[in-house]
Amino acid sequence: MQFVLDKLTETVSFIRSKTTIKPKVGVILGSGLGAFVNEVQVEAKLAFQDIPHFNPPTVDGHQGNLLFGKVENQSVAILQGRNHYYEGHTMENVVFPTRTLALLGIEILVLTNSAGGFGETMQAGDLMIVEDHINLMGINPLMGPNIKELGPRFPDMTEAYDRKLIAQMEAILQKHETRYHKGVYCGVSGPTYETPAEVRYLKMIGGKAVGMSTVPEAIAANHLGLRVAALSCITNLAAGFSRQKLSHTEVTDTAKKVEQKFTQFLKEFIVNIE
Ligand code: HPA
Secondary structure (H helix, E strand, O other), rough: OOOOOHHHHHHHHHHHHHHOOOOOOOEEEOOOOOHHHHHOOEEEEEEHOOOOOOOOOOOOOOEEEEEEEEOOOEEEEEEEOOOOHHHHHHHHHHHHHHHHHHHOOOOOEEEEEEEEEOOOOOOHHHHHHHHEEEEEEOOOOOOOOOOOOOOOOOOOOOOOHHHHHHHHHHHHHHHHOOOOOOOOEOOOOOOOOOOOHHHHHHHHOOEEEEEOOOOOHHHHHHHHEEEEEEEEEEEEOOOOOOOOOOHHHHHHHHHHHHHHHHHHHHHHHHHOOO
């Protein structure tokens, strides 16, 4: 069995052989939110299947590309698509791309996702700034021997989502009078959507949105000492909060409708990160 660090070294040297760009900001694009790449002056595009130790995504609405380039003057690395735990990937594989970006030198990781919302006044199509999370996946990507080259055994998670980045996101959303919320994202394993009773429980413990991603990457990124920002697209009201049953089509349809607003916001945010 090959160790994670050896795999990362192989992956990073492969990528370095394809591009000399030194990204400062890493971005992970969630379901149906891939259009942001149209705002990027792409300098290199690598398909996940061509990158050693990366796994192609198996979910509709997720492409699997790693792009390097610039958004105005900001150099970025973008993961267009991600691996989810529910696909059967190990947690090591779920966070492998995040660790790769960190070793390529990013300082900031911007995570995006689609989520079901259950905060007061939430509507499908709203955005939510993730202020904190609750890990309900039943597993933590840092379980197992600590890799000290990547970070400490017991990483602090007091400010898992960078306060300054939260304030910057909020300022932009307010300026454009975009509907948004701030709240706690509950990370679950999926792939089933929640039962109404589960959503009532998530509300009781302080959540406002629920989704099947983001938490593992945020944990790995905090371990690596990155500054993290996360933004949820509330694609649907969570189970029991609307009359409709949930479907992946509803999720991707709403994400598509919101994509332009989401993309413009993301662009302004990323360009202005110092
Ligand atoms: N639950 C979990 N994950 C999701 C949802 C949801 O309602 N919508 C989009 N991703």
